[in-house]
Amino acid sequence: MIEFDEQDGAPAPRREFETTIPLINVVFLLLIFFLLAGTLGETSEVGVNLPSGTIDDPAPPQKVTLYVEADGFVWVGEQVMEPSLAGFMLKDFMKDKDKSRVSIKADQAAPAESVLTLMEGLRGAGVQQVTLLTERGS
C-alpha cells in the first residue's frame, strides 16, 4: 500500500526528467545528419573561390594539391611563389610524389596565365595530366 502511494503521489519529478528526452532525440538526429551528410574535408589555409563548371570527370582522390590565388601567386607545398618560379621548385617538390594524381585549385579570378604557367611547370616535372577543381554551377 505504501508503495502505491509513493508512485501516485510523486509524478512531478518524473515529468521534469522526461522533457529532456525529445531534446536529446533532436540533437542525436542532428548529430547523425552531420555525420552522414558531411564529408570531413581537410581545411586549407588558402582561400580560393573555385570556378564554376559542369563537367565532372571521374578522378581518383588527388594526392597533391596546388593552389593558385586570385592575385596569381602559386602555392607549392607550404611556399608561395611567382608562377614563373614554380617550374623550378616543382622539379624538386614532385620528386617523391605521385605524378598521376595532381590537382590544381585555382581561384576563378586568377589570371589564366598563372594557371597555364604552373601547368607548364608541372609538365617539366613529369606530370602529363592535371585535374582542375571546379564547383558545380551553371
Place this chain on the structure above:
Amino acid sequence: MADAFDVPVKRRRMMSLTPLIDVVFQLLIFFMLTTSFLQTQALSVVTPAADQKELPEDARVVEIWLMGDGSLRVDGDPVSSAGLADAVRARIGERTDMTVTILAERDSRTQQLVRAVEAAREAGATNVGTARVERLGK
C-alpha cells in the same frame, strides 16, 4: 526478497542525463564546424608544353582565344560565352580527333579557361591543348 531487489533498480533510473547531453552537444558542434558541404568537380586537363613550337600548326586545329577583356573568339571570330560550344562544334563537326587549342591572353581569367575547356569537351573534341600568349592578333 522481491522487494529487496526492486529498490536499487528504482534508484538507477534517477541517473542524470546531463553529462550525456553535454557530450552529444560537443560532438554535434564538432561535426558542424568540421564538415564541408562544398562538392567539387574534377576537370582533367593535359599539361601544356612550355615550348610553344610543340603546338600543332596544321589545318586540323580549332583555336579558342581567351581575350584579355573577357571576350571569347573561335579562330578569330567573336562568339558569346553561351555559344562557344556550338561554335566549336560547327568547326570540328564529326571529326572529333581534331585538336582544339585554347590560347589565353595575358589578362584572361581562370573562369574563362575552365569554360573554354568544357566547351571544347562538350563539342566532342578529344584533344584539348592549352597555351598562353602575350597578345593575340586581331
